[in-house]
Amino acid sequence: NAGVTQTxxxxxxKTGQSMTLQCAQDMNHNSMYWYRQDPGMGLRLIYYSxxxxxTDKGEVPNGYNVSRLNKREFSLRLESAAPSQTSVxxxxxxxxxxxxxxxxxxxxxxxx
Amino acid sequence: AQTVxxxxxxxxxxxxxxxxxxxxYDTSENNYYLxxxxxxxxxxxxxxxxxxAYKQQNATENRFSVNFQKAxxxxxxxxxxxxxxxxxxxxxxxxxxxSNYKLTFGKGTLLTVNP
Numbered sequence: 001n002a003g004v005t006q007t008x009x010x011x012x013x014k015t016g017q018s019m020t021l022q023c024a025q026d027m028n029h030n031s032m033y034w035y036r037q038d039p040g041m042g043l044r045l046i047y048y049s050x051x052x053x054x055t056d057k058g059e060v061p062n063g064y065n066v067s068r069l070n071k072r073e074f075s076l077r078l079e080s081a082a083p084s085q086t087s088v089x090x091x092x093x094x095x096x097x098x099x100x101x102x103x104x105x106x107x108x109x110x111x112x
Numbered sequence: 113a114q115t116v117x118x119x120x121x122x123x124x125x126x127x128x129x130x131x132x133x134x135x136x137y138d139t140s141e142n143n144y145y146l147x148x149x150x151x152x153x154x155x156x157x158x159x160x161x162x163x164x165a166y167k168q169q170n171a172t173e174n175r176f177s178v179n180f181q182k183a184x185x186x187x188x189x190x191x192x193x194x195x196x197x198x199x200x201x202x203x204x205x206x207x208x209x210x211s212n213y214k215l216t217f218g219k220g221t222l223l224t225v226n227p
Contacts (some may be wrong), residue, residue, distance in 0.1 A: 033214065042118075100162055
């Protein structure tokens, strides 16, 4: 089983460039999430989608947009990358409130 | 807003010994779930153990167990018979309760198991 698949694994951008991080899950989960991980900060929620067709802001949404394309796919877009967005990004999915989240393997993004 | 606090940025333990990682949380919900995740150097996030707040019995998974103190809002992880493969970052997480399910994570504890 693939679980949660994120692409790309690594990316280097220049300030002002745009890019989209892709995420897909094959577990028929309703909820999907984007987190960022920074040293000493743990994982912080950027955006989430409780179900197909809905998205909501998390703790650190500024500078990002998301699209829940269908039940399987949830993408994260950086319209104009900034050095402060250098981070490791994780996509996750979950079934219902009592189940743990399943994580992708992360994308390491560097903005110079 | 929910908060999860891990007060130990780093810990170390000798192989085969026992170590306890601390976590406190703050929530206004009555029914919620708590989790410990492990992140080895591979960067993969791995669920270690979870606890349902309405259950008084502490969860256990092989060498991993928790000490859940609901009134104190404390959720510590005990690792028995530590192994070299336990070396990782450990994150405590609490769910938000309610209909919009999302996890809030602590800042993590880096555990090193020494031979």
